[in-house]
Amino acid sequence: MTQPRPPMKPTRDPRVTLDDLVEVLLNKGAVLHLDLIVAVADIPLIGVSLRAAIAGMETMLEYGMLRQWDESTRAWAERSAGRRELELRAGETLVTRMSGGHLLEEGVYTGWRPGGVHLTDQRLVVLRRDPREVLFEAGVRDLRTVQLETETTVGGEQRTRLRVATLDGRTALLSAADPHGLHDALSSLNPALTALPPAPQGAPPGGLEGHLWYQEPRRGGPLWRGGKGRLGPTGLVWKSPLDARPGLVLVPEEILGARVEPGRSPGGDGQLVVVETASHGEVTLAAEEPRRWAAALDATAAPEGTAGTAHPPGTPGAVV
Amino acid sequence: MSDRALYVYALLPDAPGDPAEGVTGLDGRPLRLLRAPGAGLAALVHDGPPEPFEGGDEKVRRWVVEQDRAVVAVWERTGAVLPMTFNVLVAPGEDAGAEERLRTWLGEHAEELAARLRELEGRAELRVELTVDREAATGDDERARALEAEMQTRSPGMRRLLAKKLEGLRKEATERLADGIHADVRRRLAAVVEDIRDRTRTVRDPREAEVLSAALLVPAGEIETVGTVLADVQDSHPAVRVRFLGPWPPYSFTELTELASGPGAAG
CATH class of the missing domain: 3.30.70.260 (ACT domain)
Structure with missing residues (x-):
């Protein structure tokens, strides 16, 4: 074994941290930002492409906070705020607008690009604000089908997307804050549109999926956090909606056994699910159906004798 | 002087001594503490016209570094600050100057500000x-390696298909x-x-x-x-x-x- 390396030291070198500082100091919400004091906070920095957020500018315009600034600043601010929205054609009416995105599928590259989903009586447009770009656009009359699709993310979260297909054969997958509402609005705008039934999507075969509480060990004592649990052939994954990635990943080799124990918990009628693990000791969970989870986890546990070859956390478990 | 504004860098507990001594802010402006003794608080400020800082990317980057440096210097001397975002100015109002407005505001929010400062101390x-x-993450993935090997011997069309599969596997x-x-x-x-x-x-x-x-x-x-x-x-x-x-x-x-x-x- 080599010597463990010394502790890493954080850096404050502006050459390294500059982008982060710009983000933290210009971005509203990260630093103290209080009503009365912000007489001119968030003022547009003219010509600054890195302005992290002009959020709050509309509010300022609304409250006349920019009144004392010169006309050109004010005009710029109004233009910028206005530019965030879709420009409507003559006679066009905005039906609904929500945040969402468009899945770019170009060759092997796929990636979600966030933007505002605008539905007018004529068009469906996904518009990115900054830099401004139309990510997707189709005439409402040019749409052939719409279909709700539910996908489960790696973290086990379920997200409903909207798949649209046009008469000329294009398809696109859109995300939207209210996919059902968008689906209904589209269907009523274009009666010729075929609304396909939701695409089937099941729980992982032989697995279990649902709301699960995880007792996260914290410096100040364990903290119950709610999230989504998913148990499948690759093990148990738990993710909080507040985190970007799962907070708990147990590959099958990591799980030695599971049992139900009485205890105080946010769910499961005073019953806890205690999972014995190879390298983290006991992991405590709570679920609406603790026995079901405990049984399924116990069934996932590696048979006696294989635990010695457990993968260290973070390496993918062998999938047969 | 009545049209002067205060640019606020941070709030801190009011204590003896002057942690702002020698500290400079945006464009090298000298900083001072505006104390609100009744509130037990102080604000790290510079005096200037009631106008926001505006400029190109490079200028803003420089200001951000200067603001950070000032707040860090005072934070290291006092152990607790509530930093403000960029371009927070208190402009004079119709009935009161900027200093008075800021002191009044600090007084009104003294309790919660002091509580948060205590929590952040140290x-x-x-x-x-x-x-x-x-x-590197997939360097030792056996399936990826097998696919790569297979690609060598296949037709261009098949290779494209396998490349797509490999991409998915890597992801x-x-x-x-x-x-x-x-x-x-x-x-x-x-x-x-x-x-x-x-x-x-x-x-x-x-x-x-x-x-x-x-x-x-x-x-x-x-x-x-x-x-x-x-x-x-x-x-x-x-x-x-x-x-x-x-x-x-x-x-x-x-x-x-x-x-x-x-x-x-x-x-």
Whole structure:
């Protein structure tokens, strides 16, 4: 074994941290930002492409906070705020607008690009604000089908997307804050549109999926956090909606056994699910159906004798 | 003088001594403390016209560095500050000057501001960004290797198909690796730090998958422990890249109402 390396030291070198500082100091919400004091906070920095957020500018315009600034600043601010929205054609009416995105599928590259989903009586447009770009656009009359699709993310979260297909054969997958509402609005705008039934999507075969509480060990004592649990052939994954990635990943080799124990918990009628693990000791969970989870986890546990070859956390478990 | 405004850098507890002595702010302006003795608070300010700072990217970058440097200097002397965002000015009002308006405001919010300052005393913010190199992450994936070998012997059309499959395989393996590392690191950091918050990354590289991007609130004595956890992560996962920034004033932990971070309320 080599010597463990010394502790890493954080850096404050502006050459390294500059982008982060710009983000933290210009971005509203990260630093103290209080009503009365912000007489001119968030003022547009003219010509600054890195302005992290002009959020709050509309509010300022609304409250006349920019009144004392010169006309050109004010005009710029109004233009910028206005530019965030879709420009409507003559006679066009905005039906609904929500945040969402468009899945770019170009060759092997796929990636979600966030933007505002605008539905007018004529068009469906996904518009990115900054830099401004139309990510997707189709005439409402040019749409052939719409279909709700539910996908489960790696973290086990379920997200409903909207798949649209046009008469000329294009398809696109859109995300939207209210996919059902968008689906209904589209269907009523274009009666010729075929609304396909939701695409089937099941729980992982032989697995279990649902709301699960995880007792996260914290410096100040364990903290119950709610999230989504998913148990499948690759093990148990738990993710909080507040985190970007799962907070708990147990590959099958990591799980030695599971049992139900009485205890105080946010769910499961005073019953806890205690999972014995190879390298983290006991992991405590709570679920609406603790026995079901405990049984399924116990069934996932590696048979006696294989635990010695457990993968260290973070390496993918062998999938047969 | 009545049209002068105050540019506010940070709030801090009012105490004897002058932690602003010799500290300069934007464009080298000398800073001073505006004390609100009744409130037990002070504001780190410079005096200037009631106009925001505006300029091109380079200028703003320089100002941001200057603002950070000023707040860090005072934070290191006092141990507790509530930093303000860029361009926070208190302009004179119709019935009162800027100083009076700021003092009144501090007095009105004294209780919550003082409480938050006490909580942040002796705490620093650290930034941790972990990514995995997509290629290195799947270097030892047997299925990926088998596919690569197969591609050598196939027709161009088939190769394109296999390349697409390989791409998918790499993505899946990277995601799984990233999830595992995230869970492991988060668990170990959560045991050490007082608060942990997911953040969006500022630096992106398409060859990397994001694992964890978080702001940590850490007692000064635990900074080294965080460094030890990160060194260990780096040791056990060569595909991981670590950015470790700080210690900073608690830029990301200034909000005055405890929302989701209270015990039992998170998630």
